[in-house]
Amino acid sequence: MLGQQLINAVSLGGVYALFALGFTLIFGVLGVVNLAHGAIFMLGAYAALQAVTLLEVPLVGGILAAMAISGMAGWLLDRMIFAPLRARRAPHLAPMIATIGLAIVLNSAVEGFFGAENLRLPIDILPADTLKMSGVQITWLELQIVVMAVLLMGALFWSLKKTRVGCALRAVAESPKAAALAGIDVEGLFRLTSVIASLLGGVAGVLIALYTNAVFPLMGQPMLHKGIAVVILGGMGDMRGALLGGFFLGFAEVFSVAYIGSTMRDAIAFGLLFVILLIRPEGLFGKAAQRRA
Amino acid sequence: MLKLSSISKRFGGLQVLQDVSLELPPRGIVGLIGPNGAGKTTVFNLITGLLAPDKGTIEFFGKPLTGMPPYRIARVGLVRTFQNGRIFRDMSVLENVLVAMAHQTAYSAANLFLPLRRFRSAERREQEIAHDLLFRMGLFEKAHRLAGELSFGDQRRVEIARALATNPKLLLLDEPAAGMNAVEKQQLMDEIVKLDENGVGIFIIEHDMRFIMGLCRHILVLNFGRVIAQGMPEEIRADPAVIEAYLGRDGESVTAGTGIVI
């Protein structure tokens, strides 16, 4: 039983981490709190659903469709909202408010097109076989979720550390002005970051859709709140923190449901968030953000 | 009147101030000079309560300031201006000054509902005092202009007028002459002398040596976070440690801690 819970925790935690990474990436590099990240996550899930049901592609195709759609959404987000506000040197709250608006627009639009009901991924997509490992049953599904999440995150961390683009990105996150002086295409990198971050969110959407077998327009909202909790827990802009925080939340939720009951599950994330914000807003790893006076 | 005892402050890996002690008399104009990055603005930030010292104490008229929030320190009579001039750009000159007087007006909830007479007369008195201040600073005709639209020199004056509106006992001026031409600097010097005559203590950070030497009776020199010399202008001019501090540097260096990350 414990083993099963552990697997659940790891799968759920992996998805949370993936989502949180995208969220924190945008904050760390662009300095923007993207409250439309949940809506883009939801778009990914719907994209996969449509690809799989309409085009009848296998799951991989669905994931690619999710990446395409959410990546495009990220591109548009930067091009139409973040870039103009950057050019105007708008205050930090401005893009955040705009993303709130975008989130609601996307939620409503999707609800208008697809209806508000819970949609499900077709059965044959979901691998039903189970593996037995040291007395614990893992479904192929969960295994795939974990592998997918870990692969993507690994790719992200690797490219940030080892590739030139990754280096450039870290430089821009540190200081856009210095990076520009060094000849880095800062605007291009901002755009790329938005695409990558949204892509991660979109894939997280597919994975959650697999995990819970539910796709509905408002699925991004609770996810967004949890993502915020994770990112604040781990420190805004801190990738390690998002990773660890995501797994931490996954574990906290799975084990509290098992031992406390499921009704207050969503409240766990918020309760944590609230407490962290009050005690140590910079999170476990982040730099101090609270104003002094 | 103002006494710093063994003040030390560190930002991460950088020891910005080390064992700084100084004492200001109740009257007179005192200068604080030193190369860029010496820690001068940090001293102001510590005095006004924006930062807390790691070690040491700050006393004002014998009362310790440690732990006091900035607004209380301001009410006790310690007010500062800023290097880049931080006025409320989207408010009028008059409003800038009135904000600084807000804590001096007794205002009760009842006045929200009815324009009661005693509040009306209090508000009128407030306006008179504010206009008077503006007149003294030569800003009377510009009272209703947006502060952000004024010339640089005028904006500095607004900042000083605003600080004066709090009825300070000690005014901390952070590079008030920066960016001014010779004529404006002379005007500013005259205004500062007048403030001194009116009984307001002045503590100035400046780079313009003529300005400082012309105004101050007592000068403190800071370098790398330590007080390396203090005394009258003639002594400072001749002090070898001071000369070396200035000549030994290659031009501008990147300053650390010239403000708070808000």
Added chain:
Amino acid sequence: MEWLESFWTTYSTLVLSIGTNVLLALSIYLTLSCGLLTVANAAFMGIGAYTAGLLTVHTGTPFLFALIFGSLLPGIVAMLIGGPTLRLSGVYLAMATLAFGEVARILILNTEDLTGGALGLNGIPQMTNVLHVAVAVTGALYVLLRLAASPIGRTLTAISQDETVTELMGSDVRAYKLFAFTLGAVLAGLAGALNAHFTFFISPNEYGFERAVEILAMGVLGGTGSPWGAVLGGVLVTLLPELLRGLGHYRPLINGLILILIILYSPKGIWDLTRFVRRPAKLPALN
């Protein structure tokens, strides 16, 4: 007066909605005017609605007292959470208040015995009429207009421009922010209490994210220049979906678009455009 009666039967809900929305717009105007972006007002509205509704349904409290308690309780909650929360800056404050809103909603969902949980609270007596709303709106507007012209209002504006300097000039910034936050919560609670007593049925989802966005849209549309902006914002956000025939369904979408468009093209809100017609003030006589 026949046309008035038929007008009323068709449009009573709309007029009352405008009224409560103006109250909500004023509540967020207050916090925005000192630079606080809080999205907790929807939650405060909910707390007010549930408090007043539960009082009249379960204990038969007279309407007026229900309104009073419905306004005061959110204010008390605001004072409690405001202390630690308002220390946070910009984005952190927004997120903390977002989280608070969700916590409140989940609490209501999980206290079924008291509040009816997800099924909502039914059978609230329909006691609100246009007079109540008119008095509430007029009262709130009057107080806020006087506030805006007072030293308190001036200081709030200064805080929104440069908080540190305002504190260095002797103002207890934390107290001012708490004041704005609490008064905003009281107004939102009042709006909720009034609203509950004409929709006669309330549920937790009414005070969630969509409501918070709607309130934010009103505040952003109206801008922070003047309480009249908030009035304009409240009226427009209520009427817009109705005027565009049949788009009442897409209210959230419209609110979202409003937010995006205003932020991109007219960040100070619509009211700011009237800045150009303000009369120049007169100088007092010397001495």
